[in-house]
Structures are given as C-alpha cells and as structure tokens.
Amino acid sequence: PGDGVFLKVSLARGVRRFSIKGKLSPCFIGPFEILDRVGEVSYRLALPPQLSHVHNVFQVSLLRGYKYHPLHVISYPLDQIRADLSYVEEPEAILDRQDRVMRNKTIPFVKILWRNHPELEAIWETEESIQTSYPHFLP
Known part of the structure; x- marks a missing residue:
C-alpha cells in the first residue's frame, strides 16, 4: 500500500x-x-x-x-x-508517400503519424491497409 x-x-x-x-x-x-x-x-x-x-x-x-x-x-x-x-490507434496525418517495387509490382506506401505519438514513431503502411482499416482517412 x-x-x-x-x-x-x-x-x-x-x-x-x-x-x-x-x-x-x-x-x-x-x-x-x-x-x-x-x-x-x-x-x-x-x-x-x-x-x-x-x-x-x-x-x-x-x-x-x-x-x-x-x-x-x-x-x-x-x-x-x-x-x-x-x-484503438487512430491515424492523425500522412507525412509522406512513396511507391515501392516488390516482385515487379508497384505498391503505394504512406508514412502515418499516429495520434498521441511523436513524429519519430511515424511508420510506413501500405495505402491499401490504411484504406481498409480507416476508410474515412485517405482521400
């Protein structure tokens, strides 16, 4: 105690x-x-x-x-x-976008800043996974 x-x-x-x-x-x-x-x-x-x-x-x-x-x-x-x-984590902002080639296929990635986390902890996610999990977030 x-x-x-x-x-x-x-x-x-x-x-x-x-x-x-x-x-x-x-x-x-x-x-x-x-x-x-x-x-x-x-x-x-x-x-x-x-x-x-x-x-x-x-x-x-x-x-x-x-x-x-x-x-x-x-x-x-x-x-x-x-x-x-x-x-539940919520995305706050898109800091960057990038296309990566993987096995002859171009995959769009976005660097996401998560709410209540510093910019240092922003991570790259596939645009598709963000669109699926947070459909209201991406334009």
Whole structure:
C-alpha cells in the first residue's frame, strides 16, 4: 500500500493488420497508487475518474513497479482506454508517400503519424491497409 505501479495496456486486436507498432509505443499507463492487496496475487489500485469504467483490482502480471521521482511527468490519454485495458490507434496525418517495387509490382506506401505519438514513431503502411482499416482517412 502506498507504492506506485504501472498498469499494462494493449492495442485492440484486429485494428492494425499490416505492421507492428514501434518499441516506444506505450505498453503501460500510470503510475497508480496501490490501495491494498486482494488475495495472493492481486492488488486494488487508485484509478483516476477517466478510468472509472475499468475494474480497479489487477493481477500482478499486469503491473510493473514504479519508484516515485519528482521530475517524472507522465501523461496518457486515459479516456481512450477500454474496459478490457485495450485502446484503438487512430491515424492523425500522412507525412509522406512513396511507391515501392516488390516482385515487379508497384505498391503505394504512406508514412502515418499516429495520434498521441511523436513524429519519430511515424511508420510506413501500405495505402491499401490504411484504406481498409480507416476508410474515412485517405482521400
């Protein structure tokens, strides 16, 4: 009790088909304060109002320890976290376009900036996969 932990979240299944998110994408949110221990391997956390739809007892496999440091500033879009601790990525902008030749076939690619991620984490996706997953996004 009183210690801080990060809570594991995951990308919603079936949302992104073509490529895998970079190593720097958030896998954990928090830190959250531990209120008390529930059973042998579970803890009750103090969650913010944005996560009121999420049950506040978690198994230790979903938690990572956190040591408080006054200079740490951590902010996440908590309102986008679902009850099953998953979230949906949304494209924000197209940074670049490129045609690549693969096996004598030209495939159009777009470099996508994802919402709530820095420009460094923008990734190349096939135009077809973006059109399929986010039909409203491409012109």
